[in-house]
Amino acid sequence: xxxxxxxxxxxxxxxxxxxxxxxxxxxxxxxxxxxxxxxxxxxxxxxxxxxxxxxxxxxxxxxxxxxxxxxxxxxxxxxxxxxxxxxxxxxxxxxxxxxxxxxxxxxxxxxxxxxxxxxxxxxxxxxxxxxxxxxxxxxxxxxxxxxxxxxxxxxxxxxxxxxxxxxxxxxxxxxxxxxxxxxxxxxxxxxxxxxxxxxxxxxxxxxxxxxxxxx
Amino acid sequence: xxxxxxxxxxxxxxxxxxxxxxxxxxxxxxxxxxxxxxxxxxxxxxxxxxxxxxxxxxxxxxxxxxxxxxxxxxxxxxxxxxxxxxxxxxxxxxxxxxxxxxxxxxxxxxxxxxxxxxxxxxxxxxxxxxxxxxxxxxxxxxxxxxxxxxxxxxxxxxxxxxxxxxxxxxxxxxxxxxxxxxxxxxxxxxxxxxxxxxxxxxxxxxxxxxxxxxx
Numbered sequence: 001x002x003x004x005x006x007x008x009x010x011x012x013x014x015x016x017x018x019x020x021x022x023x024x025x026x027x028x029x030x031x032x033x034x035x036x037x038x039x040x041x042x043x044x045x046x047x048x049x050x051x052x053x054x055x056x057x058x059x060x061x062x063x064x065x066x067x068x069x070x071x072x073x074x075x076x077x078x079x080x081x082x083x084x085x086x087x088x089x090x091x092x093x094x095x096x097x098x099x100x101x102x103x104x105x106x107x108x109x110x111x112x113x114x115x116x117x118x119x120x121x122x123x124x125x126x127x128x129x130x131x132x133x134x135x136x137x138x139x140x141x142x143x144x145x146x147x148x149x150x151x152x153x154x155x156x157x158x159x160x161x162x163x164x165x166x167x168x169x170x171x172x173x174x175x176x177x178x179x180x181x182x183x184x185x186x187x188x189x190x191x192x193x194x195x196x197x198x199x200x201x202x203x204x205x206x207x208x209x210x211x212x213x214x215x
Numbered sequence: 216x217x218x219x220x221x222x223x224x225x226x227x228x229x230x231x232x233x234x235x236x237x238x239x240x241x242x243x244x245x246x247x248x249x250x251x252x253x254x255x256x257x258x259x260x261x262x263x264x265x266x267x268x269x270x271x272x273x274x275x276x277x278x279x280x281x282x283x284x285x286x287x288x289x290x291x292x293x294x295x296x297x298x299x300x301x302x303x304x305x306x307x308x309x310x311x312x313x314x315x316x317x318x319x320x321x322x323x324x325x326x327x328x329x330x331x332x333x334x335x336x337x338x339x340x341x342x343x344x345x346x347x348x349x350x351x352x353x354x355x356x357x358x359x360x361x362x363x364x365x366x367x368x369x370x371x372x373x374x375x376x377x378x379x380x381x382x383x384x385x386x387x388x389x390x391x392x393x394x395x396x397x398x399x400x401x402x403x404x405x406x407x408x409x410x411x412x413x414x415x416x417x418x419x420x421x422x423x424x425x426x427x428x429x430x
Contacts, residue, residue, distance in 0.1 A: 030364055032279045049360045049363065049364075050316075050320060050360060051358075061305055061308070063308050063309070063312055064312060064313035065311070065312045065316060065319070067311075068308060068311035068312040068314070068315045069308075069312075069316055071308075071311050072304065072307070072308035073233075075307070076304050089287065089290055089291050089429050090276055092279070092287070092290065093276070093283060093284075093286075093287035096280070096283035096286050096287060097279060097280045097283040097284075099283070100280035100282055100283045101265075101280060103318065103319070104280070104318070105265060128393055142265075145265060148264065149264075178309060
């Protein structure tokens with residue numbers, strides 16, 4: 001039975017889709033329209049009580065939260081496709097560390113930028129300039145740490161591509177291509193080379209080809 | 216060689232300490248005074264470039280981000296002390312899911328409350344009433360989902376205590392005891408029973424006895 005992925009046009013579910021492709025796992029899409037509020041309908045809330053995307057179904061097993069889902073598949077299919085977890089417990093610890101850095105340091109300011117720079121004008125809402133300024137500053141500091149780290153190892157957790165790198169793709173795409181902030185990446189030599197490397201993986205190109213972003 | 220834990224008086228490092236006690240791992244504390252800015256000193260930034268707590272050193276292995284550290288120890292000492300990961304890949308997936316829910320749904324509004332209700336007045340700063348109101352509303356909705364979940368299983372990931380429950384202890388303590396919001400837990404029968412269960416574990420009592428919160 002193929003895995004079902006809910007909402008693959010949106011950014012966070014793309015974290016799951018790129019992982020499934022790296023792991024060579026068959027899947028099918030179930031489309032959910034956030035703009036129509038389909039994520040707040042009772043049937044959907046039975047699967048994901050917070051009304052968020054993504055959700056997956058693997059047979060009769062349901063799981064949500066994109067970074068939990070990618071860990072689940074990386075572990076379940078450890079020996080299939082790309083190994084995304086590292087070979088030792090110490091390597092895996094660093095994968096976990098950089099996954100957490102992505103979630104807690106990289107993502108929040110970038111999410112605020114995407115909302116205020118990209119979505120707010122499209123929805124006719126007012127962009128919060130103070131949030132934009134603060135988020136730009138935070139993101140620059142975070143990317144300075146990345147630059148230092150990536151001057152010492154090819155990928156975030158070491159010299160191997162892992163869930164930690166992969167997890168940056170969906171919102172990194174917004175950063176580089178759609179917020180007018182590609183320079184934050186391009187001004188940092190090692191971050192720039194790393195971004196080119198991970199965003200040119202066949203798996204990510206396939207995601208972009210299969211599921212266009214809604215914005 | 217015993218594990219070194221940096222900053223155990225603060226809330227996030229307590230996530231690590233309670234895990235180490237559950238796993239019966241010897242450790243020693245390295246105190247870091249955030250109020251004196253010791254986390255921004257060059258020696259500390261070599262260990263944790265974002266200047267955050269906690270950090271651990273396990274021999275010559277350094278790791279930061281509390282939820283990465285607890286995963287690392289839970290896996291490294293899988294067969295020692297309390298099993299905190301679940302027995303199957305499916306159980307572990309649910310542990311990961313609820314760890315993510317803790318990090319992304321439970322923690323952010325609670326953190327905002329702790330900052331604005333508890334810390335701001337102590338530091339002579341102004342509390343943001345709008346943030347307090349929004350955070351209260353968000354946290355209530357999150358705890359409604361917890362109530363539904365905990366009416367069906369004893370712990371978040373199933374009928375076993377796991378990293379997912381443990382991860383709620385440090386800020387849950389603030390919520391119940393120091394923000395005047397214990398009612399949010401007590402008004403929800405299953406959340407209340409779950410909180411009593413996890414906060415009465417000998418490991419957590421030991422943490423509170425060893426390392427008093429700074430506030």
